[in-house]
Amino acid sequence: MTNRFKTLIKNFIESSWRVKLSAVLMGGAQISYGCIGKGLLFFLTEVAAVAYFVNRGISDIEGFFTLGTTKADAWTGTLGDNSVVMLLMGIFAWIVLGIFVAIYVTNLKDALAVEADVKSGKKPKSFLTELKELLDKKFYITVLVLPVIGVCIFNVLPIIFMILISFTNYGGSIVPPELVDWVGIDNFKKILTLSKFAPTFIRILGWNVLWAILSTTLNYFAGLGLALLLNKDCVKGKAFWRAFPVLAYAIPGFITLLAFKFMFSYGGPINEIIRMNGGTAIGFLDLDAKWSARIIGLIVNCWISVPSIMLLATGHLSNRDMSLYEAARIDGATPLQQFKKLTLPFMLFATTPVLLGQFIGNFNNFGIFYFLRGGLYLDGYFLASDTDLLINWLYNLSIDNNYYCIGAAISLIIFAITSVISLVVYVNSPSFKEEDTFQ
Amino acid sequence: MIKQNKASKIIDVTLTYACLIAVAFVFFFPCLWIVLASFSKSGSIYSFRGFFPTSYSVGTFKKLFTDTTMYNYPRWFVNTLFVAVGSCLLGTFLTILTAYTMSRFDFKARKPMMKSTMILSMFPSFMGMTAIYILMTQFGMINQIWGLILIYAAGAPMGYLTQKGFFDTIPKAIDEAAKIDGANAAQIFWKINLPLSKPIIVYTALTSFTWPWSDFILPKLLLKEKDLYTVAVGLMSLDETEFARFAAGSVFIAVPIVILYFCLVKNMVNGIAEGAVKG
Numbered sequence: 001m002t003n004r005f006k007t008l009i010k011n012f013i014e015s016s017w018r019v020k021l022s023a024v025l026m027g028g029a030q031i032s033y034g035c036i037g038k039g040l041l042f043f044l045t046e047v048a049a050v051a052y053f054v055n056r057g058i059s060d061i062e063g064f065f066t067l068g069t070t071k072a073d074a075w076t077g078t079l080g081d082n083s084v085v086m087l088l089m090g091i092f093a094w095i096v097l098g099i100f101v102a103i104y105v106t107n108l109k110d111a112l113a114v115e116a117d118v119k120s121g122k123k124p125k126s127f128l129t130e131l132k133e134l135l136d137k138k139f140y141i142t143v144l145v146l147p148v149i150g151v152c153i154f155n156v157l158p159i160i161f162m163i164l165i166s167f168t169n170y171g172g173s174i175v176p177p178e179l180v181d182w183v184g185i186d187n188f189k190k191i192l193t194l195s196k197f198a199p200t201f202i203r204i205l206g207w208n209v210l211w212a213i214l215s216t217t218l219n220y221f222a223g224l225g226l227a228l229l230l231n232k233d234c235v236k237g238k239a240f241w242r243a244f245p246v247l248a249y250a251i252p253g254f255i256t257l258l259a260f261k262f263m264f265s266y267g268g269p270i271n272e273i274i275r276m277n278g279g280t281a282i283g284f285l286d287l288d289a290k291w292s293a294r295i296i297g298l299i300v301n302c303w304i305s306v307p308s309i310m311l312l313a314t315g316h317l318s319n320r321d322m323s324l325y326e327a328a329r330i331d332g333a334t335p336l337q338q339f340k341k342l343t344l345p346f347m348l349f350a351t352t353p354v355l356l357g358q359f360i361g362n363f364n365n366f367g368i369f370y371f372l373r374g375g376l377y378l379d380g381y382f383l384a385s386d387t388d389l390l391i392n393w394l395y396n397l398s399i400d401n402n403y404y405c406i407g408a409a410i411s412l413i414i415f416a417i418t419s420v421i422s423l424v425v426y427v428n429s430p431s432f433k434e435e436d437t438f439q
Numbered sequence: 440m441i442k443q444n445k446a447s448k449i450i451d452v453t454l455t456y457a458c459l460i461a462v463a464f465v466f467f468f469p470c471l472w473i474v475l476a477s478f479s480k481s482g483s484i485y486s487f488r489g490f491f492p493t494s495y496s497v498g499t500f501k502k503l504f505t506d507t508t509m510y511n512y513p514r515w516f517v518n519t520l521f522v523a524v525g526s527c528l529l530g531t532f533l534t535i536l537t538a539y540t541m542s543r544f545d546f547k548a549r550k551p552m553m554k555s556t557m558i559l560s561m562f563p564s565f566m567g568m569t570a571i572y573i574l575m576t577q578f579g580m581i582n583q584i585w586g587l588i589l590i591y592a593a594g595a596p597m598g599y600l601t602q603k604g605f606f607d608t609i610p611k612a613i614d615e616a617a618k619i620d621g622a623n624a625a626q627i628f629w630k631i632n633l634p635l636s637k638p639i640i641v642y643t644a645l646t647s648f649t650w651p652w653s654d655f656i657l658p659k660l661l662l663k664e665k666d667l668y669t670v671a672v673g674l675m676s677l678d679e680t681e682f683a684r685f686a687a688g689s690v691f692i693a694v695p696i697v698i699l700y701f702c703l704v705k706n707m708v709n710g711i712a713e714g715a716v717k718g
Contacts, residue, residue: 084573132623139624140544147537150593151556158570159562165570226462234452241459243701244466250700251470252653254671255689259473262682269472269490303465311704364563366656391565398569399660411566419561 008105011112022111026104029111033118037127042107049100057093064090067168072177083180084170091160095152162408171404187409197406200382200393208389211294212363215301219362220355222302223309224347228339230310231317242314249307257371260300261285264372285373290386297368297387305358316350317343352429359425360418366391375400390414477686492683499687510681512688514666515673518584519692522669523652525588530595530647535640538602539628543614556597565656572660582664591651598646605639606632645703649696 012019021028027042063086072080117124134142166187170180191197226245230238248256262268264284271281285293320343328338348355369387375396376385383401384393390410398407472490477499479492503512541549571590580586609632617627633640655671662668668676670692677685 088574135625136623139628140540140546142625143536143540147533147596150533150589151559151596154571154590154593155559155567155597158567158574159559161570161574162566229455229458229462232455234448234455235459241463242704244463246700246704247470247697248466250697251693252649252671252696254653254655254675255473255693256469258674258685259469259689262679262685263469263472265679267679273490303469307466360561364565366565391563394563394565394569399572404569404573407569408566411563411569414563415561415566418563419558422561 008109008112012108015112015115019108019111019115022107026107030114033114033124035114035124035127038110038130042103042110045100045103049096052096053093056089057096060086060089060093061097063087064093067181068179071179080177081179082176083168083178084176087164087168087180088161091157091164095157162411165405166408166412168405171398171402171406175402175404183405187405188413191406191409191413196382199380200384201410203381203386204384204388204390204393207294207386208363211297211365211389212359215298215305215362215365216355216359218298218302219305219309219358223306224313226306226310227313227317228343231314242310245307245310248303249311253304253367254371256304257300257367260296260303261372264296287376287378287385293373293387297372300372301362301365301368305362309354309358312351312354313347316347319350320346348429352426356422356425356429360422363389363418363421364391364414365389366395370395473686474690476683477690479683479686481683499683500691503684503687503691510673510677510684511666512670512673515668515670516692518667519652519669519671522584522587522591522658523648525585526591526595526651527644527648529588529592531640531644533592533596534599534602534643534647535633535636537596538599539606539632541599542603542606543611543628543632544624556599560597568656568660571657575661581661582667584662584667587651587657587661590657591647591654595647602639602643605636609635641703645699649699652692652696 012023018029018032021032022030022042025043026046027039030036030039030042032039063081066086067083068081068086070078070080072078114124167182167184168180169183169186174180191201229235230241235241264270266281266283270284275281282292283289284296324342325338328342333341366389369385369389369392373385373387374392377383377396378385381388383396383403388396391414394407394410394414397403397410475491475495478495478497480494480496480498481492507513541553575581575586613631613635614627617631622630651669653671655669655675658669658672659675662672665673665676670688674685674688677688
């Protein structure tokens with residue numbers, strides 16, 4: 001990278017006045033060598049960029065650092081600064097600056113290329129040829145423009161925004177028209193030490209990790225078991241039996257979850273049956289129903305995720321090398337041994353990425369407890385309940401209660417945890433370590 | 440010895456079928472419960488005896504579509520359909536194009552782009568939501584249905600990996616042959632690879648249709664007016680006494696998806712398995 005940059009600088013210094021003109025007035029060299037269309041495009045970009053930065057870009061970048069200096073005052077009629085918009089426009093200005101620098105460098109490179117062409121006696125490429133290249137050699141540029149812009153606006157920009165928010169005091173009573181300020185890592189300190197957040201955080205984190213491990217293991221083995229069951233030779237009418245899990249798979253998740261909530265509610269059928277048999281109704285999902293609610297969550301999650309794992313495992317099971325099993329049977333291996341020594345290692349190898357995805361998905365499983373027990377706030381928890389996962393807490397804090405900066409800091413912590421786990425699992429996984437065992 | 444083997448085989452088969460029946464029951468029963476509840480006459484869950492309603496009628500379905508003052512189900516349904524179809528078309532288009540370029544072209548930014556999408560997907564999906572919510576309020580895009588389509592479609596290319604895995608399996612030799620015959624990259628994609636990739640297009644379309652069809656977080660955040668709700672948000676807003684209405688509404692939007700899945704389950708299995716190995 002640095003090397004390429006160095007040669008660019010060197011070539012630039014050795015180049016003629018035309019290229020140097022391009023450094024000041026973009027597109028100058030191209031126009032003077034006769035590539036008028038391209039040169040004009042570069043020149044117009046420069047004009048547009050200068051106009052943007054003079055008009056608002058520079059003050060936007062300034063606003064990014066100050067986050068506003070004048071507070072709105074209804075008495076004197078001053079329109080104050082809106083810190084959130086300033087932060088947003090600040091990020092936007094940085095992005096524009098980045099794009100402009102990239103175009104500027106392209107402009108210099110292009111000017112050098114045109115000059116090299118002219119010096120070696122070739123005619124520089126016409127504007128039309130270059131446009132045609134966009135449909136051929138450089139087709140990827142044409143195609144990727146739209147997706148990249150979309151992802152940048154709706155994925156990257158929000159994430160950058162939230163990362164930055166986690167270093168401000170935005171939220172609570174400090175929302176526009178109040179001025180927001182940079183506070184460094186205060187939010188993280190608060191989460192880990194302040195008596196308001198810390199106990200809740202530790203408790204939820206503990207349950208969250210336990211939940212992710214339990215539910216992933218349960219779902220994985222149940223799904224694998226189901227796939228093996230359906231794969232047995234003695235099972236006739238496989239498509240028929242498979243239809244039931246697929247049915248469960250096809251029903252939108254929120255319907256399943258709401259239905260199960262109804263099923264376990266006080267008036268629901270399960271309590272009805274208990275009452276009919278002379279028992280008293282049990283509040284499965286009540287305020288004090290810590291473990292019963294957690295277990296119901298595990299089971300319902302199992303009901304929802306097992307079919308997809310089963311389908312996946314079915315796909316992989318058909319890729320097995322059956323001669324290994326033949327050999328094992330001749331050597332007298334029991335079915336259990338075959339499972340432990342052949343099936344499981346192969347499946348773990350083939351599905352590590354999926355398993356990892358499942359783990360992350362379960363770690364951040366928002367729907368389950370949001371639907372089953374959403375909106376409960378318990379004693380001993382700050383705006384959360386004992387079944388809530390970090391992601392639910394995040395929702396309660398930032399969407400329902402405006403604790404934006406704390407919420408953003410928690411998002412970053414979740415990100416840190418999931419990415420570290422993914423990295424460790426991936427590096428230690430058989431599919432990474434022994435890439436060719438099963439190939 | 441042989442006799443013993445035969446006996447153990449019979450036990451094995453019986454056990455297998457017992458398990459299968461149990462599994463079928465576990466998966467089928469809640470579905471049956473909801474379907475029957477949607478035909479319940481009284482409408483409230485409290486009038487059920489055990490799991491099942493005491494008397495049946497199609498009244499709830501009629502009510503669902505005619506009694507729209509409180510809960511405007513037909514309107515929600517149209518909204519959902521609009522959002523799902525819109526984001527399906529746009530999202531599939533963008534995802535397929537992205538996956539294709541990532542699979543076929545070798546350019547400087549390719550590896551960095553792949554890595555950064557991987558990192559981006561590690562952030563809790565929710566984190567972006569909070570920001571999008573703030574952004575949308577700032578720009579006054581709350582209560583705009585097309586805003587939802589934009590967000591769903593723009594996020595779709597992030598999940599291009601499965602599709603890339605598929606394109607990796609189409610031999611490049613075909614491309615080379617077409618290139619020699621004078622086709623440019625756009626033509627190679629349009630005339631040669633696209634017709635070959637029907638299964639993955641179906642898979643992509645299905646996933647990008649079902650996601651908005653059953654998503655509730657984003658619409659709940661961005662749509663605050665009752666008439667703009669999607670079915671998911673609308674059904675969530677139902678009162679507990681409206682159980683039969685909930686059941687009927689759920690059945691009505693689950694049925695199309697279930698039919699789609701059953702028609703395409705082969706595609707799903709292959710699509711998932713292929714994308715996963717290469718993941």
